[in-house]
Amino acid sequence: MLVVLREFDPERDCAGAEAVDRACEVGSNGKMSLFTDLLGDPVCRIRHSPAFLMLVAETVGPAPEIVGVVRGCVKTVATTTSVETLAVYAKVGYILGLRVSPYHRRLGIGMKLVRGMEQWFTEKGAEYAYVATEKDNEASVRLFTRGCRYSKFRTPAILVNPVFAHQAPAPSGAAVISISAADAETLYRRRFSGVEFFPRDIDAVLRNPLSLGTFLAIPKSWRYGGIETFIADPPESWAVLSVWNCKDVFRLEIRGAGRFRKGVAWASRAADRALPWLRIPSVPDLFHPFGVFFLYGVGGEGPGAAMMVKALCARAHNMARVAGGVGVVATEVASCDPLLGGIPHWRRLSMAEDLWCVRRLGEDDGGDGDWTKSPPRISIFVDPREI
Template sequence: MEEPPPPPPPPPAFIVRVFDPEKDSHAAEAVEHACEDGPSGKTSLSTDLLGDPLCRVRNSPAFLMLVAETTSPTRLVVGLIRGCVKTATCGKKAHRDAPIFTKLAYVLGLRVSPAHRRMGVGLQLVLRMEEWFRSNGAEYSYMATEKDNEASLRLFTSRCGYREFRTPSILVNPVHPHRRLPASPRGASLLRLPVRDAEALYRRRLSTVEFFPRDIDAVLKNPLSLGTFLAVAAPGYVWPGPDKFLSDPPESWAVVSVWNSAAVFKLELRGAATWKKRLAKVSRLADRILPFLKLPSVPDLFHPFGFYFLYGFGGEGKRAADLVKALCGHAHNLAKDGGCRLVAAEVAASEPLRSGIPHWKRLSCAEDLWCVKRLAEEYSDGEVGDWTKAPPGPSIFVDPREI
């Protein structure tokens, strides 16, 4: 009688501990690269964190990175996770137009080595991170993922209690070799706002938008923030200061800020077919030779590249969307001067100014997926109730520190 096959070996034991930059950086980078290698013949997006595994969270008010390490037979880092905590808007008071703030945590960068998946590593990393969130007073936790990432959704929604919450759009536009002039719409002006004035404008116009960070001043003062720009439908407009501007606003205006993501990490598209690479190269060559034609050339995404991120979209008036388009053109020029190949933004699906944001559908994502979880039921419901059950508003504020 044939003997039954031996039982599979037990999964290696592992511990979850705080990331140590001095001894874990190379191991964490190896896990990142192992998770970015897509299936054979498929394109995948590789991320180079420029030698700093904490770069995507270190600009947040409070942050932590954890690693999972096997204890038998040898010590080996097989998983990692990052998280940060801030205070952000979750709604507004019913009796007056004032924001309701909450302590909000964000999970990003969960990675588990392919050889150690389905062993509970990811679950334990998330649970340990949530313990740290609670110890820092966070009432809610959220994460972002692709809608077709079944493994991530299964972990967070089925096992960790998250629920699908918002579906913003990631809008990406290439930076062409030819220079796109700011070319504000006829009869309009484009200005750069002082940081203090930009803060005042945001607090008085966008502070009730979901996910608006209470420390917006820290965001705007960060060296990675390249400036806040205002477009006004009035020629030769002189900035009067935030008080006069808001008490007697122009007929149409728009505002946006620019964040230098290229200084934080680089991206690279891998696995593309050779003919696609050649076609993209030909389009860029033609654009350089005939710049006056302003051909829609395909940028070189097959080598490490950086991008600028646009955030803080706001505005009013009939021409607001056209003014946003002019601001995006100005950001394109900044990105070109900065050696970047893409300009990106993330906005709510119902964002009123979305029509003014130029983008290529092939490079963009129509529906990103944000999932949220209430960490502690004992918190007071307050005026907003349970935010996880609240209907979406027309806009969201995407914090550039969490990109």
């Protein structure tokens, strides 16, 4: 079969690209599968990046058919640091949304799509390429680590919590305040610019219409006097995070669940409607398309930082509840991040270890400056534009 690679054409390729997306699951635990719906815009997941591209693989013949797609973006992020607050930046390419039609696999189409995207990364001056994949997806891991010479790099945790019908209570000792995008940029650049994968254009992220705000948690007894005062003399414990609206970009849907699981979820909602004063944690309907709020820029300091993060997650949950149509609140943090214990999540919906693979583009000098050889750090910054 002859297959050619070309850039996505929104005038004629939307239906074909959507068909490939919908034919492919994006996650599976062996019994249930997760499917995504891009709401009619195949490039919506990368459109907010500074430089982006979507490629399609199309068969050659009298009835050409799109059989594979891949999306990618290029940006500048923090890699390693010489000291804790001095970031070293590099231009990197991120591969996401690699899909090959189930009827056209094992024909080298996935490899061809990856190589095409890497060529574009190189043309844009990227020094590295990286990709996130499920560690249990043997075909994907084999493609990148064996076929494309990527190295297993980081294993962050994806934490997912349902949006319940009732307000989430916040810890009594924490106060949550909303800060402006300008103040959020100042805080992130001063305190987190050395965190791995921190985007140099954090201002563009915070000012994006999909970013719903940045929130700071501090002790109730501490008086907030502005961002400069806060940075100069912060309280002993504090935390910060920002909220991204994925609901207007894509919807998710869990398929393959048995009647028993669906029945239990329905029964919990019915019981909650009948006895609302009991505040039963009913399971939202995740078996039909639902939206997601993503928490990014999660960070903090001090012995009570995890408790402060819990207060921020409660604020985000309640925002999702009021917005409507949001089934879960999710975030991704380093698996060794000390704040992880303060993030509410359901283990069945979460992933303890996502797998990020990386490759140095061009010649590998093997020196100390090679990011692919650096040990993992305690924190990681997950760009919401890549979700």
